[in-house]
Amino acid sequence: MPDLKTEEMVVQMGPQHPATHGVLRLEITTDGEIVRKINPHIGYLHRCFEKHCEELNYHQIIPFVDRCDYLAAMNNEHGYVMAVEKLLDIEIPERVEYIRVIMSELNRIASHLVALGTYGLDIGAITPFLFTFRDREKILDLFEMTSGARLLYNYIWIGGVAFDLPNGFVEKCFEFIDYFLPKLKEYDDLLSYNKIFIKRTAEVAIIPPAVAIEWGITGPNLRASGVDWDLRRDEPYSIYDKFEWDVIVADGRVGVLGDSWSRYYVRVLEMEQSASIVKQALEGLPSDENVKSAVPKKVRPKEGSVFFRSENPRGELGYYIISDGSDIPYRLKMRSPAFCNLSAISDVGEGLLISDLVSLLGSIDIVLGEIDR
Amino acid sequence: MDYFIQIVTDLLPGLNGLPQWLVIPSIMFLFGALIFTGIAIYSLIILWFERKIAAHMQDRLGPMEVGGWHGWLQTVADAVKLLLKEDIIPAVADRKLFKLAPYIVFLAAFAVFAALPFSDKIIGSELNIGIFYILSVSSVGVVGILMAGWGSNNKWALFGSMRSVAQFVSYEIPIGLSILVVVMSVGSLSMRDIVMAQDGGIFNWMIWQNAPFNFIAFLILFIAGTAETNRVPFDIPEAESELVAGFHVEYSGMRFSIFFLAEYANMLAVGIIASTLFLGGWQGITGASSAPGIGLIWMLLKGFLIVLVMIWFRWTLPRLRVDQLMYVCWKVLVPISFFNMVGAGIWIGLSS
Numbered sequence: 141m142p143d144l145k146t147e148e149m150v151v152q153m154g155p156q157h158p159a160t161h162g163v164l165r166l167e168i169t170t171d172g173e174i175v176r177k178i179n180p181h182i183g184y185l186h187r188c189f190e191k192h193c194e195e196l197n198y199h200q201i202i203p204f205v206d207r208c209d210y211l212a213a214m215n216n217e218h219g220y221v222m223a224v225e226k227l228l229d230i231e232i233p234e235r236v237e238y239i240r241v242i243m244s245e246l247n248r249i250a251s252h253l254v255a256l257g258t259y260g261l262d263i264g265a266i267t268p269f270l271f272t273f274r275d276r277e278k279i280l281d282l283f284e285m286t287s288g289a290r291l292l293y294n295y296i297w298i299g300g301v302a303f304d305l306p307n308g309f310v311e312k313c314f315e316f317i318d319y320f321l322p323k324l325k326e327y328d329d330l331l332s333y334n335k336i337f338i339k340r341t342a343e344v345a346i347i348p349p350a351v352a353i354e355w356g357i358t359g360p361n362l363r364a365s366g367v368d369w370d371l372r373r374d375e376p377y378s379i380y381d382k383f384e385w386d387v388i389v390a391d392g393r394v395g396v397l398g399d400s401w402s403r404y405y406v407r408v409l410e411m412e413q414s415a416s417i418v419k420q421a422l423e424g425l426p427s428d429e430n431v432k433s434a435v436p437k438k439v440r441p442k443e444g445s446v447f448f449r450s451e452n453p454r455g456e457l458g459y460y461i462i463s464d465g466s467d468i469p470y471r472l473k474m475r476s477p478a479f480c481n482l483s484a485i486s487d488v489g490e491g492l493l494i495s496d497l498v499s500l501l502g503s504i505d506i507v508l509g510e511i512d513r
Numbered sequence: 514m515d516y517f518i519q520i521v522t523d524l525l526p527g528l529n530g531l532p533q534w535l536v537i538p539s540i541m542f543l544f545g546a547l548i549f550t551g552i553a554i555y556s557l558i559i560l561w562f563e564r565k566i567a568a569h570m571q572d573r574l575g576p577m578e579v580g581g582w583h584g585w586l587q588t589v590a591d592a593v594k595l596l597l598k599e600d601i602i603p604a605v606a607d608r609k610l611f612k613l614a615p616y617i618v619f620l621a622a623f624a625v626f627a628a629l630p631f632s633d634k635i636i637g638s639e640l641n642i643g644i645f646y647i648l649s650v651s652s653v654g655v656v657g658i659l660m661a662g663w664g665s666n667n668k669w670a671l672f673g674s675m676r677s678v679a680q681f682v683s684y685e686i687p688i689g690l691s692i693l694v695v696v697m698s699v700g701s702l703s704m705r706d707i708v709m710a711q712d713g714g715i716f717n718w719m720i721w722q723n724a725p726f727n728f729i730a731f732l733i734l735f736i737a738g739t740a741e742t743n744r745v746p747f748d749i750p751e752a753e754s755e756l757v758a759g760f761h762v763e764y765s766g767m768r769f770s771i772f773f774l775a776e777y778a779n780m781l782a783v784g785i786i787a788s789t790l791f792l793g794g795w796q797g798i799t800g801a802s803s804a805p806g807i808g809l810i811w812m813l814l815k816g817f818l819i820v821l822v823m824i825w826f827r828w829t830l831p832r833l834r835v836d837q838l839m840y841v842c843w844k845v846l847v848p849i850s851f852f853n854m855v856g857a858g859i860w861i862g863l864s865s
Contacts, residue, residue, distance in 0.1 A: 151668045157757060173672070173835055264745060264832025270571035336746055336831045494672070495834045498755050 148176055155184045159262055159498040162508030164482075166497075173493050178486045182479075182511050189513040193472040198224050198298060198439035201472070206292040208474065209510040211254050214247035214283075215452045217296035222377060223448035223459040224298050227441040235429040236300050237379045242313070242421045243286070243295065244378075245414040249320070250279040251453035252360075252407040252414075255505040259404055260331050262502035263340050268331045275323055278316050285309060299434040310422055317415050324412060332405060333394075341404060342395025345500035347488050352398065355484035358477050359455025360406045361504055364390040365398035371451040378450075383420045385413045400503040407505070440467050454478045454505060474513060478506045548626045556777040559820060560588040566821070567828045595773075598766035603666060606763065610664030615764065615771040617657030622778040624650045629785050630704045632795040632808030643704035644692055647786060648685070651741070654775070655681040658750070658760050661772075665763035673759025676835055677743065677750035683842040684740040690850035691730035691737070694857045695719055695790045698727065708794030715798045720791040723864075726857035731791040733850045735819070738783035740838070742776060745827040749835050780820050788815035 154165035163184035169177040189208060193201050205220045206213040218240050225232065257272035280290045285306055287295035295302045331337055347357065352365040362369055370387040372380040388409040390402035441463040449458035455477025464470040481504050489497050522536075531539070561576070565583065568575025580586025602611055628643045628650075630636040640646050655678050662674020696702055698719065699710040711718050720731050740747035751759030761772045788794060792815050795808030833841065 149668060159755060260831065264748070265830065266567075267571050267828050270573060274572050330829075331831070334831060336833055339837055340831060340834055493834060493836065495749075495755050 153497075154181075159501060160508075161258060161501070161506055164506065164508055164511075166485075166501075168494075168497070170494065173495075175489060175492050175494060175497050178489045178497070180482060180486060182482075182508070185508045185512040187513065190472055190474065193469055195468065197467045198441075198469065201469070202297065203292065203294045206294060207509060208476070208513055209251075209452065209454065209457075209478070209507050210291060211507055212247050212251040212453045213292050214243040214296065215251075215450070216457065217293070218244045218378070219448065219450035219452065219457045220459055221296050221298050222450060223446055223461055224439065224441070226448050227444070227446040227461060227463060228298070228436065228439065230299055230434055230436065232299065232434055233429045233431065234379075235426045236431050236434070238421050238425045239301050239305060239431065240296055241378055241380065241383075242418055242425075243283070243293075243301075245418045245421070246279050246282060246313075248414045248453045249411045249418075250276045252411050253279075255407055255453075256327060256331075256404070259502040259505070260337075262498050263337055265331055265334070265337065268327060271323075271326065271330065275320060278319065282309065282313060282316060285312070297432075297435055298439055299436050300432045304431045305425075310425065313418065313422055317419050320415060321412065324408060327408060332408060338394055338401060340495070341400035341499055341503065344395075344400045344496050345488055345492060345503070346396060347398040347484065349398065351484065351487065355487065356480040357455070357484055358480065359452065360388075360410060361403055361455065361481050363388060364402040364406045366390055366392070371449060371456060375449075377448075380417075382424070383417050385417050385420075388413060400499045403503040403505075438467060440465070449475065452477055454507065454510070455481060474510075476510045476513065478504075478508075479511045482506050482511055545623075549623065552623070552626070552774065552778045552781070555781060556774055557588045557592060559777060559781075559817070559824075560591075561585060562821070563824045563827075564588070566824055570825075570828050592770065595770040596767055600766040600768060601763075603763050605666045607664040607666065610660045611763070612768075614657045614661035614664055615768045615775070617660065618654045619657075619771050619775040619778070621651055621654030621657065622775040622782065624653075625782045626778070628704060629782065630708060630789060630794060631785075631812050632806075635809060636705065639705055640703065642702045644696065644707070644786075644790070645702050647704075647782075648689060648692065651779070651782070652681065652685055654779075661764070662760040665760075667763050669756045669758075670760050670762045673750045673756045673762065676756075677760055679835075680740060680743075680747065680750060680838060680842075683839060684737045684846075687733050687737045687842065687846040687850040688741065690847070690854050691733040692790065693854050694723070694726055694730040697854075697858055697861055698722055704789055704794075708789055708796065711793045711796060712800060714796075714800045715793070718791065718793040723857050723860045726853050726860060727791065729849065729853045730857070731787065733846055733853070734787055734790070735783075735822075737842075737846060738787060739823055739826060740842070742779040742783055742823070744780065744823050746830040746833050747838055748827075748832055749838055780823055781816050783823075784816035784819035785812060787819055788812065 148169050148171050151168050151170055152165060153168050154160040155163040160166065165181040165184065167179040167181060168175050187207070189204055192204060196204070202217055202220065205216045209216050253272040253276040257269035260266070260268035283293060284290050286309060287293040287302060347361070347365050349365045349367050352362050352367060357365070366389060368387060368389045371377070373387050388406050390397055390406050392402060394405075395401045443463055443465040445460065445462040447458060447460045449456045456475065457477055458475030460473040460475070461469050462471040485500060485504065489500055492500065564587070565575045576584030576587035578584055579590050602608060625647050627638050628636070628640050628646050658677045658681075659674050662670045662677070695707060699707050701707065707719070719727055721727070743750050751761065756762070761769055764772060795812045797807065797811050
């Protein structure tokens with residue numbers, strides 16, 4: 141057979157594919173099982189968030205911010221609200237700051253739990269997914285208790301929070317932390333140190349520190365590459381400088397720095413630190429202050445612009461707001477961490493097997509709601 | 514088979530009136546129908562078991578509503594749903610291959626049961642090369658999988674079937690080599706002879722003979738059997754998060770349920786083969802019982818036990834990568850099983 145030839149095959153991975161965590165489409169060119177070229181296509185979940193913001197007043201934007209990174213709505217609100225407060229230049233009661241930090245860190249744990257569980261699913265382990273969701277449920281209960289909602293809260297307001305903490309919240313939260321910390325060991329036993337899991341993730345899809353910085357990767361993915369950078373410590377906002385905690389940087393204890401396993405395990409360790417921050421915040425929570433005392437009736441910032449960035453579970457979430465002096469922002473730009481993290485895969489993913497591409501994509505922990513906005 | 518013919522003719526004396534050339538085929542058909550029904554019922558039961566076990570391993574309850582007590586009718590309802598579903602054939606599919614594939618896969622799984630000894634008397638066809646027949650017939654299924662993958666005209670299905678074929682062909686070798694160990698110790702390929710050689714209670718079972726060679730052979734057979742049936746951690750042909758559903762991604766309704774049935778039939782077949790070869794077959798812990806039906810119960814019990822371990826695997830372990838799967842086979846299992854076979858041969862030669 142003289143005219144028998146081989147050729148590369150273009151495969152559409154997504155938008156309906158279990159490993160793409162939503163509606164991402166990867167156009168991959170494959171040589172057998174090896175991925176030669178990756179061309180990510182986004183936009184299947186585009187909701188014109190930024191354009192929409194030009195039609196809404198500053199308060200009304202908060203629920204839309206929730207819907208960007210729907211797994212970490214509290215963190216999104218926190219960042220947005222602080223950006224607007226910076227623009228307005230107002231002082232916030234201390235109790236509000238504490239409540240915000242508690243909520244953000246609880247949401248960070250919840251978000252990382254989803255990342256862990258779904259990463260297990262990507263690698264083929266189904267049980268850890270249900271374990272992490274079982275524990276996340278308890279955090280959602282706490283959120284429901286406080287804000288009435290379980291996923292999209294609209295809780296953190298400009299200048300305050302929507303409601304004060306309900307009776308019994310502090311006790312329940314302490315209870316949760318006591319319950320949660322031993323569970324980390326369970327995840328380690330079941331998944332983190334499972335031999336097959338290590339074989340699938342360690343030394344797979346390595347992102348060296350230089351490449352990570354070049355592509356603007358942030359958050360746990362950056363720290364997994366060994367770069368010691370966390371906005372909560374290096375550019376402290378809110379009241380993060382009041383707490384004792386460590387920035388988790390991967391040490392390559394299994395495999396090498398910047399591999400999928402490091403990205404996974406940084407999240408496990410970060411949850412422990414977040415739990416510790418929540419505990420300290422609960423202990424130091426100032427009592428009896430009106431949480432709505434600083435909420436402005438009408439938000440009408442002076443003409444000007446502001447950029448504010450905060451540490452979201454997925455990386456640095458930035459808001460750039462231009463005000464023209466009216467109660468509606470002239471322009472709002474969101475720097476989405478997952479978007480920048482995702483952009484690196486076409487570089488890092490080349491030459492991997494299809495299974496490893498899934499391992500890479502899962503370890504980056506993308507949320508399409510935030511990428512497409 | 515003779516025993517079965519006798520039972521049937523006793524139960525249905527009218528059969529004797531039929532011409533002889535019609536009696537045997539009709540009884541064969543009856544036996545086939547019996548096995549088919551048995552596989553279907555077993556699949557429903559084991560599926561319900563699997564879902565309940567998985568649920569309890571994962572801090573859930575699993576099906577609780579359908580049928581009342583712990584949702585015992587859930588799988589029946591699911592089966593009915595699958596049968597009533599619209600059967601979609603993709604417009605660009607190779608219709609002939611697409612339609613034929615599930616039946617070939619199922620046929621291979623089904624044909625294996627003809628030579629499986631369920632008890633002293635209940636055995637479809639008592640071949641003197643029983644285990645050889647099983648080994649060869651079970652590998653026909655891979656043709657069906659390749660047909661399904663190619664016929665669907667879907668790239669994911671093609672990936673799945675390519676992986677599956679590579680996996681099937683590779684894992685046949687350690688299975689063959691570990692079965693050889695048993696065949697060497699017994700000196701026969703007949704399933705009946707193999708069980709008979711393990712007469713007399715749990716300590717005479719093949720798994721304890723030729724220490725430690727037979728035990729290693731059992732482990733290899735079990736691991737490779739898990740791979741042959743595409744179960745976790747070797748489920749790469751249908752790797753959900755990578756290939757969506759692998760070779761049966763385009764199938765729905767009845768045809769999909771036939772693939773499903775074949776998978777569960779294969780699992781039971783592996784369970785029964787492993788227990789026949791190594792765990793005393795239809796004989797109980799204290800030896801064979803003369804009471805009718807006891808053998809069948811023991812056999813199914815052992816088969817179920819092995820299937821349950823496979824289910825346990827599925828809900829605990831992640832999935833291997835395709836190259837790691839090949840590595841496990843060619844660089845770990847094949848050499849070990851080969852040296853194991855040589856060792857067993859030397860051991861048998863020295864001790865006889």
